[in-house]
Amino acid sequence: MMLFRALLVVILVALSVYSAVVVANHGLNLLPVFFGDMAEMAWPGQFNFDFMGFLVLSAVWTAWRHQFSPLGLALAVVAFFGGMMFLTIYLLVVSYQVKGDIKALLLGQARALA
Template sequence: MTLFRLFLIGFLAVLVAYTAMVIGNHGLNLLPVFFGDMASLAWPGQFNLDFFGYLLLSAIWVAWRHHFTPAGLGLAALASVGGMLFLSIYLLIVSAQARGDIRAILLGARRARP
């Protein structure tokens, strides 16, 4: 669990720094670029479509893990646009709450109970 948490912290730090540089150089105009690449039917668009699938899958998992409660749906909305910026923080928090129990991390506390 320690290596997992170190990975999350390390990746989060790199991603925040990289994101800050991109915003500084290009602004916050992500969506036209993201969907424009998909509309071009080239490799950058293929990557974005693949990543969009990951975003949707992570959002569905977060909502399911929280039993589709209003809070879970709110977190899912964040997951659908936040990507690894959201998921790394979310997993650090839930891994601490679950005290490293991987069943509770993946399933949520209620489903992980025997």
């Protein structure tokens, strides 16, 4: 679990630094660029469309893990728009909440106990 948590921290720090540089150079104008690349039907758009699939899976898993409760649905929205920045923090926090129990981490407390 410590290696997993270390990986999450490395990803979070690297992504934060990279994002800060991109925002400093290009501003927060992500959505027109993201969807514009997809509209062009070229490789950058294909990558964005593929990535959006991961965002959907992350959001659905987050909602499912919380049994589609209001909190789970709210977190799903954050997961979709927050991407890996959300997921690294979420998994770090939850990994400590479940005391490293991978079953509870993946399934949620209620399903892990069933």
